[in-house]
Amino acid sequence: MIKSDFKRRRFSLLLSLVLLVQSTRGFSASLARNNNRLRRPTLHLIPLRTLYPKDESTINEQSCLNANFQLKSDPSFELCVVEEDDLPDTARFVVESFGSEAIRLSSDMTSFEQFILQPTVELLNGYSGIVAFAEVLAGLRSRVRGRLTQTMGIQGPHPAEEGAAGMALVLVLARPVPNDTKKMNWRIDIIGSVELRLQPCDAKIPFTLPWLDRIERRLWNKQTAVQQQPYLSNLCVAEAYRGQSIGRALVQCVEDIAGTVWGYSKIYLHVDVDNTAAYQLYTSAGYKDVGQRWNPFWAGSAAEIGYFVKDLP
Ligand SMILES: CC(C)(COP(=O)(O)OP(=O)(O)OC[C@H]1O[C@@H](n2cnc3c(N)ncnc32)[C@H](O)[C@@H]1OP(=O)(O)O)[C@@H](O)C(=O)NCCC(=O)NCCS
Numbered sequence: 001m002i003k004s005d006f007k008r009r010r011f012s013l014l015l016s017l018v019l020l021v022q023s024t025r026g027f028s029a030s031l032a033r034n035n036n037r038l039r040r041p042t043l044h045l046i047p048l049r050t051l052y053p054k055d056e057s058t059i060n061e062q063s064c065l066n067a068n069f070q071l072k073s074d075p076s077f078e079l080c081v082v083e084e085d086d087l088p089d090t091a092r093f094v095v096e097s098f099g100s101e102a103i104r105l106s107s108d109m110t111s112f113e114q115f116i117l118q119p120t121v122e123l124l125n126g127y128s129g130i131v132a133f134a135e136v137l138a139g140l141r142s143r144v145r146g147r148l149t150q151t152m153g154i155q156g157p158h159p160a161e162e163g164a165a166g167m168a169l170v171l172v173l174a175r176p177v178p179n180d181t182k183k184m185n186w187r188i189d190i191i192g193s194v195e196l197r198l199q200p201c202d203a204k205i206p207f208t209l210p211w212l213d214r215i216e217r218r219l220w221n222k223q224t225a226v227q228q229q230p231y232l233s234n235l236c237v238a239e240a241y242r243g244q245s246i247g248r249a250l251v252q253c254v255e256d257i258a259g260t261v262w263g264y265s266k267i268y269l270h271v272d273v274d275n276t277a278a279y280q281l282y283t284s285a286g287y288k289d290v291g292q293r294w295n296p297f298w299a300g301s302a303a304e305i306g307y308f309v310k311d312l313p
Helices: 004-008 013-037 054-069 084-098 111-150 162-166 210-219 246-261 276-284 300-304
Strands: 078-081 169-178 186-200 228-237 266-271 306-311
Touching: 084 111, 084 169, 084 186, 084 228, 111 162, 111 169, 111 186, 111 210, 169 246, 186 246, 228 246, 246 266, 246 276, 266 276, 276 306
Parallel strands: 228 266
Antiparallel strands: 078 169, 169 186, 186 228, 266 306
């Protein structure tokens, strides 16, 4: 099993197969897009500060600039809203940050045993990395689709909207870097990411693909109308930049958007309580355990993942 947040991939063989097919489709699409991108001279990151109306300058000063402020040494990094072409780089960053290694050889093994098993393990880990990348990419793409097609900026989706699940706001702390000396091809260097979307507040741990959520709710007979509330996910900071308050600034930023721009008074998230860094970050930022868990009989260890909420000012 893939570790950390990928714990939530705990479902039946049937759902895994469906997911795999969908993932493979997403992966092929991403390859095609990557090929297209090689011909593009620019990327499409939109600096977040350009999307805020002038009268919300406090957010600019406190959150956006806070996130950049941590990088005074390198101001070329900026907090941006991702566009379609930025999604493969974003998905790769998220997978690398969470870690997609499926199997790790025990250090108790002799060097001979390690020598024999290593190639197979590398193959399986490589495969799991590709599947994880394709899964995350397909999920991101389906969640940001509505926002990209309707060019909604950062204004929140209407909670009653059928397509609220397709309106995620994905932010990255990033900079474009040239791939060649002639600066014809570009890629994004990402050091932080966070996602904000509306999600029914019934403690369900979301799949990366929204339509799988609908199936699981139906299976668990949890179709009762629950309120859609802001939901924070995919908070990641590149290893080399951890411990510099970037994670905290990203959390603060999406809280400001959910409260001030979207007009909500609560924000929810899931956190693995064994993930010390994330758990400490959220609890010290004022998140409290809701006390509710999504625990259908097939949930396995995912039922232990904490569901937390914070009251927004
Ligand atoms: C969790 C994560 C985003 C934290 O990012 P970060 O930029 O290093 O965090 P910050 O520097 O803003 O730290 C904020 C607080 O988190 C806590 N924290 C961060 N790293 C910690 C660690 N290694 N151990 C214990 N607490 C830690 C501290 O309370 C810290 O506050 P302090 O600096 O006042 O002590 C980062 O470790 C990460 O990307 N992890 C992998 C992905 C992941 O697990 N995401 C969480 C999904 S729920």
